[in-house]
Amino acid sequence: MARSQLLLALLCLAASLGAQAAGSGGRKMVGVYELRMGDFSVKVTNWGARLMSLVLPDSKGNLADVVLGKDTIAEYVNDTSYFGPITGRVGQRISRGRFVLDGKVYHLERNDGRNTLHGGGRGFHKVIWTVEEYMPDGDSPYITFYYRSFDGEQGFPGNLDVYVTYRLSAPYTLGVHMNATALDRATPVNLLLHTYWNLGGHGSGDVLGHTLGLFASRYTVLDVDLLPSSGRVAPVAGTPFDFRAPTAIGSRIRQVTGGKVVGYDANYVIDGEQERMRPVAQVQDGASGRAVELWANQATVQLYTGNWLNNTKGKDGKVYNQYAGFTLETMGYVDAVNHPEFPSQTLLAGQEYKHDMVLKFSF
Known part of the structure; x- marks a missing residue:
């Protein structure tokens, strides 16, 4: 990072710290925190409640970090690729930046x-979270x-309490638990968690050879x-979106475009009952033997x-190019607030939102 860019990043971070300190009655410190179980470890930061790394062995016992990211917090400040944060209040897109709720246009x-x-x-990826327990x-x-997301933040109504917990368990399992409560409106x-994965190790090349089952x-x-402008949900059978096998x-x-560029940026409806824990995906990298199962x-x-990674500076001197990682972002329906035909993602005052993910790694 050039000196001018680094200075800008630090100034942005300082401004954010100051703004949040003024609203919270005290200064919040940004830190990096490690969770470890033997040769299995993750690093997270309270800048965006972000997953920065996940290290585990391959089939030969070699350790590697399988999460794409940056070396320093200052570099995350100006990150436009969304490396590893929790995004919200609403992840993915809201059409035309507006919605109607209880007769009022926001x-x-x-x-x-x-x-x-x-x-x-x-959004939540650009704020400093409080470390509640460690x-x-x-x-x-x-x-x-x-x-605490305040009433009117980024245009959203009502005060909202949000908690995110990262937890390790044996063998080689990461749980991510997101809870939110609408306090008054x-x-x-x-x-959603926007982590880029490469099971061969970040910076090891592209993930096109990874085997994916959805x-x-x-x-x-x-x-x-x-955006789901048509409101249609279609079968994957007979399309390039079919990863059932x-x-x-x-x-x-090469048969799909994620927006305006070749590659997947696709939203899938997970089979089974929405509020129950159930399998979402299985991914395996044949070269390293690493695999992950997502519930x-x-x-x-x-x-x-x-798809949009292009000579992007990553960790450890690595450079990420197109298809250097994949994300699997579990969430509710995209733009549900503008589509009454989709299950609602609106909390009433006093209601709680619960989003649980479990990633089971093997090698």
Whole structure:
């Protein structure tokens, strides 16, 4: 990072710290926190409640970090690729940056052309969370972050209490648990974890050879702006979106466009009952032998193949190019607040939102 860019990043971080300190009655410190169980470890930060790394062995016992990211917090400040944060209040896109709730029109910041992406330019990925609890080691290491989202933040109504817990358990399992409570007004909530994975190790090349299986027989049809403008949900059978049988990610990638670029940026409806924990995906890297099985209790999952990565500076001197990682973002339906035909993502005052993910790694 050039000196001018680094200075700008630090100034942005300082400004954010100052703004939040003024609202909270005290200064919050940004830190990096490690959870460890033997040769299995993760690092997280309270800047965006972000997953920064996950290290585990391969089939030969070699350790590698399988999460794409940055070296320093200052570099995350200006990150536009969404490396590893919790995004909200509403992840993914809201059409035209507006919605109607209880007869009132709400206008949000448009940070993705004419639409709102991941809660706005200063959504949950760009704020400092409070470290509520931290147990770095032991039988079940965990950390819990807390954030109070204020009424009107990025245009959303009502005060919202949000908690995110990262927890390790044996063998090689990471749990991510997101909870939110609408304190005084109805508001849409749809959180997601935006982690890029490469099971061969971050910076090891592309993920086109990874084998992906999705427990999804339908997908949400998205338009060129990656919004479900038609409201249609279609079968994956006979399309390049069909991963019901484990298939290499790159086998049909040239047949799809994620927005305006070749690659997957697709939303799948997970088979089974929405609020129950159930299998979402299985991914395996044949070269390293590493695999991951994802379970969650959400309605959909967004598959993104890093289509816009282009000579992007990553950790440890690595450079990430197109398809260097994939995301599996479990969540509710995209733009549900503007589609009454989709299950609602609106919390009433006093209601609680619960989003649980479990990632089971093997090698």
